[in-house]
Amino acid sequence: MLKNLKIGARIIIGFFAMVVISCAIGIVGILNLNNVQGSYARDFRNTALALEYVEKMSSHFQQVRVNIFSYIVHSDKEEDRDYYTERIAEHEAEIANAISSYNKILEAYDASEVATELGLLGNIQTAVNEFSADRKQLMDDYAAGLIGKDELIAKISKGGDVYALSDLAETAISELINYNINYASEQIENNDFKAKSSII
Numbered sequence: 001m002l003k004n005l006k007i008g009a010r011i012i013i014g015f016f017a018m019v020v021i022s023c024a025i026g027i028v029g030i031l032n033l034n035n036v037q038g039s040y041a042r043d044f045r046n047t048a049l050a051l052e053y054v055e056k057m058s059s060h061f062q063q064v065r066v067n068i069f070s071y072i073v074h075s076d077k078e079e080d081r082d083y084y085t086e087r088i089a090e091h092e093a094e095i096a097n098a099i100s101s102y103n104k105i106l107e108a109y110d111a112s113e114v115a116t117e118l119g120l121l122g123n124i125q126t127a128v129n130e131f132s133a134d135r136k137q138l139m140d141d142y143a144a145g146l147i148g149k150d151e152l153i154a155k156i157s158k159g160g161d162v163y164a165l166s167d168l169a170e171t172a173i174s175e176l177i178n179y180n181i182n183y184a185s186e187q188i189e190n191n192d193f194k195a196k197s198s199i200i
Contacts, residue, residue, distance in 0.1 A: 046105055047184045053105075054180065056098040057124060058173045060091040065166060067091065068135060068156060072149065081143060092132055099125055117183075120176040127169035134162050 067087045074080035102121055106114045135156070142152045155162045 046108075047180055047187075049105055050102060050180050051177070053098040053102040054173060054177050057095050057128075058170075058177070060094040060098070061128065061166075061169060061173065063091040064088050064095075064132075064135075068139075071139065072153060072156070075142065075149060075152075085139065088135075092128075095128055099128075117176070117179060120172065120179055123172040124169065124176060127165065127172045131162065131165040131169050134165055138162055 067084050071081060071084035071088070074084065099121065106118060106121070111118070138147070138152060138155055141147045142149070154160050157163055
């Protein structure tokens with residue numbers, strides 16, 4: 001059939017075929033770039049939020065520890081003990097809110113995609129809960145006169161049971177921070193590869 005066409009017609013058909021192929025390549029490239037852009041936006045937003053919530057967990061946990069030591073220093077007055085007990089409870093509530101908010105981010109993903117992250121967040125939840133329960137029992141025992149200040153200090157200081165639990169909580173928080181930093185780095189590399197593939 002093409003043999004019967006004049007040269008001019010063959011050139012026009014060839015030209016239009018090239019235009020169609022070029023358009024198809026262009027459309028695929030644009031769609032891929034849009035996907036990369038969407039992926040960048042989602043990853044940046046979620047990673048930034050995740051790190052914000054982990055930072056809140058970390059800073060409020062440190063505030064819990066500071067207020068526990070303040071409780072000990074000012075433990076002679078019931079009014080001061082009540083004040084620091086309330087402050088500790090407020091910071092623990094903020095930690096719980098940050099964990100809940102982080103979990104809401106992960107709900108947008110398939111569970112298999114965020115299994116590692118869910119595990120790390122679960123480690124924080126467990127460590128913080130165990131620390132909170134032990135420190136509360138310890139402070140209640142002290143307020144009831146069941147233990148003295150020296151024993152209270154020993155349990156909260158390095159080598160003590162409550163100190164060991166606080167160390168576990170801090171380690172769990174650090175692991176989640178490191179995970180997010182590494183994940184962000186990997187996503188940047190993946191998106192960069194996709195962008196280059198779309199251009200080529």
